[in-house]
Every structure is written in structure tokens, then in C-alpha cells.
Amino acid sequence: MKNRRILLTLLLCMLMLMLPLYGCGNGTNTAADNTQAGEQQPAPSAKPTYTIVDQLGRTVEIPGKVDRIVALQHHTLDIMLELHAQDKLVGVLRDWESLLGSYAADVYPNIRNLETPGSISELNVEAVASLKPDVVFVSNQIPKETLAQLEQLGIPVVGITLYVADKEQASTIHPDLVNPDEAYTEGLKQAINLIGQITGTENKAAELWNYVVSNRAIVSEHLSTVPEQDRIKVYMANENMYTYGTGKYVGVAMAKAGARNVAETIKGYKQVSVEQVTAWNPEVIFVQSRYASVLDEIRGDKAWAAIDAVKNGKLIIAPDYTKPWGNPAPESMALGEIWLAKTLYPDAFKDVDLNAMVQHFYKTFYGIEYKDKRS
Numbered sequence: 001m002k003n004r005r006i007l008l009t010l011l012l013c014m015l016m017l018m019l020p021l022y023g024c025g026n027g028t029n030t031a032a033d034n035t036q037a038g039e040q041q042p043a044p045s046a047k048p049t050y051t052i053v054d055q056l057g058r059t060v061e062i063p064g065k066v067d068r069i070v071a072l073q074h075h076t077l078d079i080m081l082e083l084h085a086q087d088k089l090v091g092v093l094r095d096w097e098s099l100l101g102s103y104a105a106d107v108y109p110n111i112r113n114l115e116t117p118g119s120i121s122e123l124n125v126e127a128v129a130s131l132k133p134d135v136v137f138v139s140n141q142i143p144k145e146t147l148a149q150l151e152q153l154g155i156p157v158v159g160i161t162l163y164v165a166d167k168e169q170a171s172t173i174h175p176d177l178v179n180p181d182e183a184y185t186e187g188l189k190q191a192i193n194l195i196g197q198i199t200g201t202e203n204k205a206a207e208l209w210n211y212v213v214s215n216r217a218i219v220s221e222h223l224s225t226v227p228e229q230d231r232i233k234v235y236m237a238n239e240n241m242y243t244y245g246t247g248k249y250v251g252v253a254m255a256k257a258g259a260r261n262v263a264e265t266i267k268g269y270k271q272v273s274v275e276q277v278t279a280w281n282p283e284v285i286f287v288q289s290r291y292a293s294v295l296d297e298i299r300g301d302k303a304w305a306a307i308d309a310v311k312n313g314k315l316i317i318a319p320d321y322t323k324p325w326g327n328p329a330p331e332s333m334a335l336g337e338i339w340l341a342k343t344l345y346p347d348a349f350k351d352v353d354l355n356a357m358v359q360h361f362y363k364t365f366y367g368i369e370y371k372d373k374r375s
Contacts (some may be wrong), residue, residue, distance in 0.1 A: 052194065055187065056140060056159035057167040063156070066134040066198055072118045073139040074099040076160045078329055079192060081107045082208055082365040085199035090131045091115040101290060101320045102373075107366045118142075125149045135198055140171050158198065162249075162327040163187035174247065174268035174326075181252045188212070188328045208365060212334045215357070216256065219341050222348050223258045232344045234259045235282035235309070236324055237298060239291050242271050248326040253333075257340035259284075269326055274303040284344065285309040289320040289374060316343065317374050321358060335361055 048064040070091035071077040077092055078100055086108040094116035096104060105111055117127035121141040128136060128150065136150060136157045150157050161170050163183045169175040177183040189209055196205025234254060236244050244250035245266035254261045262280035263272065285307070287295045295315055304310045322336030323329045335358055342349035362370040 052158070052197070054159045054194070055161040055164075055191065056170050058157075058159060060156050060158055062158075062198055063134050066200070068132060068134045069199070070117065070128055070131055070133045070136045072123055072142070073120055073137055073160055075139075075162055075191070075327060075329055076137040076195060077104065078331075079195050079208075080199065082330055083192075083196055083199060083201040083204045084365075084367065085195075085201050086111070088199060089114055090133060091117050091128065093119050095119055098290065103320065103366070103368075106368050106371075122146070125153070129153050129155065137195075141173060144171075158194070160191050160194070161187060162191050162329075164190060176267075177247055180247055180249070181255070184249045184252050184328050185333075188330065188333060192330060204365075208330050211361065211364075212330055215334045215338055218352065219256060219337050222352065223341060223345070225348050226258050226345050231258050231260050232284055233262050233280070233282045234284045234286060234344070235262050235277060235280065237285050237287050237291075237294050239294060240271065241273065242269060244269055244324075244326060249328040249332070250324045250326065252328075253322075253324060253337050253340060256337045257344065259340065259344055274301070277304070278307055281307055282309050283312075284314040284316065286324065286340075287315070287317050288324055289317055289322075292317050292374070319372055319374060321361075321370070330365070331361065 049061045050064065051059055051061050054060055067088055068090045069080070069085075069088045071080060071089060072091075072093045074093060074096055077089075077096060080086055080089065081104060089108075089111070092111060092114050093099070096111065096116075099120070115127070115131055117124050117131065120139045123138070123142060123146060125146065133155060136155055138147070138157055138159055140159055140161050142159075147157050147159075159170075163170075163175060163177065163180075164186045165175050165177060165183060169177070175183075189212075192205045192209050193202075196202045236250055236254075238244075243263045243266075245261070245263045245268060247267050248269060251261050251264065262277075262282045266272070285298065287298075295317055298304045298310065298315060309315060318324055318336070319339065321331045322339050323332040324336065324340075325332070335354075338349075338352065338354060338357065342352060342354055358370050362368055
């Protein structure tokens with residue numbers, strides 16, 4: 001009996017000694033099982049992605065972290081400069097200077113050292129791919145086949161149009177917009193927010209758009225004192241006798257500034273004749289700063305002499321920040337519309353210090369002082 005008790009006691013002691021070993025064995029096995037299970041699961045992505053719908057109506061998957069961008073559209077490049085996102089650029093469109101102006105190099109001197117793998121209407125797929133971009137921004141002028149080639153290489157391509165329209169109209173250079181004012185206003189807002197989201201500069205994007213909205217309110221408030229019958233007839237002169245009619249942003253800007261576009265009877269961006277302009281007889285003729293030579297051509301051609309704007313010396317080069325183009329830019333809405341309205345109706349805008357507003361905008365969004373380069 002006594003021996004049996006001793007034997008039971010020994011067995012209990014042995015069991016107690018084995019329990020920690022068993023527990024350690026279990027822990028080791030569990031860790032091994034967990035490791036094995038972990039190996040069977042896919043590793044978490046270093047770049048979590050999200051999807052956006054670009055302004056061409058395409059769904060695009062964007063990396064969670066974007067550090068390398070190719071901008072093949074001058075409006076997008078301009079907005080990136082305003083959002084202080086230029087350090088992400090690894091490539092730009094080759095004709096950025098002729099389309100934007102030299103101020104882009106004042107904002108970002110390194111732009112002259114960047115690769116230029118394409119333009120607003122075409123690109124070299126291999127050259128773009130060699131830059132290893134996280135995102136490529138393009139206009140609606142790039143062929144769909146080219147976009148497909150980039151997508152096949154796994155390169156996210158984002159289309160920016162600066163206006164809101166259905167897929168068919170978004171893919172055309174001269175869209176048929178039912179309400180151009182609304183389409184361009186919402187389109188610019190959407191573009192700023194989209195670029196801000198992709199570049200991680202959402203706060204600056206919100207600040208930029210709020211500035212646009214507040215400045216446009218100043219224009220509408222001051223124009224309330226200008227009677228409709230006193231609105232001035234204007235004409236926008238471009239190279240080779242081209243001008244902007246309805247459906248383009250210039251027409252919207254003119255209306256916002258209280259001007260009457262004499263070319264409103266034509267649609268889009270079209271070539272006209274001197275005889276047609278003479279029949280319209282504008283009181284003021286504006287010329288884009290990038291086409292300043294057009295002003296000398298008008299002055300030197302007797303065919304223009306009968307037009308009121310020429311007879312009265314009302315030929316004006318618009319400063320580069322007005323950007324009276326087919327599509328809007330933040331500065332064209334925020335500053336250009338005020339400049340146009342103040343130029344036409346100075347008495348109504350006596351209390352508006354435009355120079356101070358321009359300097360504030362340039363320092364806040366471009367980080368430089370504005371220098372008027374008009375001759």
C-alpha cells in the first residue's frame with residue numbers, strides 16, 4: 001500500500017514536470033502554424049491603391065503614395081505648380097513654355113531639366129514608361145490607343161479636361177456644352193480637387209478653389225452697377241485670324257466680366273476674316289500675351305483700320321495670368337476675370353486693388369513675385 005502511494009506520488013511529480021514542456025511545445029507548434037499560415041497569405045501591398053474617375057469618365061486605380069508624375073497637359077502642370085507639387089514631376093510636355101510661359105521656370109527652375117516624352121496630343125510610350133511614373137496626366141487629345149498601351153504596362157493614366165461633360169463630349173477638343181459656365185466652373189473645381197487628391201495636397205487645393213470662388217464674387221458684385229445696355233463689345237484676337245466663340249471658356253470669362261463677345265454667333269475656336277471682324281466692329285480687341293505679335297500685325301494692316309477698337313487705340317495685350325484660353329485655369333478665374341472687368345469698367349472697380357490681389361495669389365500659390373512681362 002505504502003509502495004503504491006509512493007508510485008502515485010512519483011507519477012504526479014513527473015506529470016507536473018512535463019506540463020511546462022508540453023506548454024512550450026504547444027507554443028512552438030502554434031507559432032510554427034501561424035508562420036505557415038502567414039506564408040500562405042499574400043503579403044500586404046507596400047502601396048495600397050484607390051480608384052478615381054477621371055474627367056474622361058474612365059475609372060483609374062491610383063497608388064496610395066504617388067512620388068513620380070509625368071504631366072503631359074499644361075493646365076495640369078500649372079495646377080501642380082500652384083499646389084506646390086512640382087517636386088513630384090519627372091516628365092513634362094515638351095512645349096510647356098510656349099503654352100504656359102516662362103513663369104513656370106521661375107516657379108520651378110528644375111523644369112528645364114525634366115524629360116519631355118510627349119506633347120498635349122501625342123506621347124512616346126517607351127519614353128514615358130522609362131521614367132517609371134506612378135501617374136501620368138494627359139489631355140483629351142491623346143489617342144485612345146495610346147492610353148490603352150500605357151494601361152497594358154500597368155501605368156495609371158488620368159485624363160484632365162477642365163470641364164464636366166458626358167464621355168462623348170469629354171473626348172472632343174471643342175465640346176458642345178449646354179451650359180458652358182457651369183461646365184467649366186465645375187470642371188475646374190473637379191480638376192483641382194482631383195490633382196490635389198493624387199498629389200496629396202488636398203488642403204492647398206481647397207485653399208486654391210476657395211480663392212477662385214471669393215474673387216469671382218467680387219466681380220459679380222461690382223458689375224451690378226454697370227447697366228446691361230452699357231456692356232462693351234470685345235474681340236479676342238489669336239494667331240492666323242482664329243478666335244473663340246460660344247462653348248469655350250473665353251466666352252464664359254467675357255460674360256462674367258460684363259463684356260459682349262462679338263464672336264458669340266460662332267461655336268468653338270474658328271478662323272474668321274477681317275471683313276467679319278469689321279462687321280462686328282468691336283470696341284476693344286484683346287490679344288493673348290503668348291500671341292503678342294498679333295497686336296503689331298493688326299496695327300500694321302490697313303484692313304483693320306475701320307474698326308472702332310483700332311481707331312480708338314483700344315488694342316490690349318492681356319497679362320499672362322488671365323489665360324484667355326479655350327479651357328480655364330485657376331488664375332484665369334481668380335484674377336483674369338477681375339482684370340478684364342476692371343479694364344473695361346474702371347470706374348466700377350476703383351476700390352479693387354488688382355495689383356495687390358495678383359501679388360498675393362502669386363506668392364501664396366506659386367511662391368514667387370509676379371512680374372508683368374508685357375512689352
